[in-house]
Amino acid sequence: MIQEIHPHRFNNKYLPERKITAADFVLFYQGKTILLKNAGNGYELPRKSDFTDFPETPEPVFLFTLDEAPCFLLQNDPGACNAGLVFVELGFFRTTRQPEIAWVSLAGRQLANWYAQRRFCGTCGEWTIHKSDERALLCPKCAQVFYPVIAPAVIVAIRCNDKILLARGSEAPGGWYSLLAGYVDAGESLEEALVREVKEEVGIAIHNIRYYGSQPWPPSGSIMIGFTAEADENQPLEVDHQEIAEAAWFRRGNLPRYPPALSIAGEMIEKFEQGILEYA
C-alpha cells in the first residue's frame, strides 16, 4: 500500500523544538505540484542547502522525518531556486518507482492544506499560532485548539462464495472497478456506516462484517478502514447511479480492471483474486 515504503522509514512523531538546518528536507507545494530535485531517472526531496535564497520567515514548519532526516513545510514561495529543482504533479505517486518520495509528498500535502485552511480561528477569527507541545494550532484569543482533520471512510470487500461485488464509480480513473466505500457520518459506528453505504449505493444487505486493516489516504485527507463482509448474491442490485455507475458480482479469475495495490481497495481485490483474502 501507498504508506509502505520499506526499506525507507517514515516517522510521524512531531518535534516542535526542532529548527531547520541546511541538510533538512524542504517541502514546498504550488497548486497540485510539489518542488522536487531532479536526480538521474527520478527525484530527490530538496534540502535547505539547495535553495539560493531561502525564505526564513515565516519559520518553516516541522512535519515528520524520513530516514531520520527532518522534513519541513515551506509556506513562502522560495522564488529563485538552484538549477535542478522542478515542480512535479502530485499524481506522480501512481506511477513512480520511488514510493518514499511519493508518500512524503502526499502526507506533507495533507498537512500543508490543513495549515493553510486553519490560519484563522473558526470561532473568533483570530490568527492561530502553533501549539508548543503537539501538532496542533491554537487560538491565542479564545484558546480553541485545532488538530489535523482526518476524515474516516469505510471500505468493504463483499463476497459470496467465489464472487466479489465490485462497482465502477461515476468518476473512477481508467474505468476501474473497485470496492464500495463511503465516509462515516457523525454519530455512526464504522459498522453502521458500512451497512448504510452499501444499502444506499447498491441496495443490498450485508452480514458477517470483519475488520481487515486500515490505510491513511492523504489525497482525500482520509483514513480508509477496510472490512470484509458477505452478502447473498440473489439480492437485486439497485445501483444509485450518482456515486456508482455500475455494480456487479464478479467471479474469481474473471475480474474487471481494478486499482493497483497502492490502495487498500486494490490490495483487498488482489488478495481475493489470489484466494488469500482473510479476516484480520
Ligand SMILES: [Zn+2]
Ligand atoms: Zn478564537
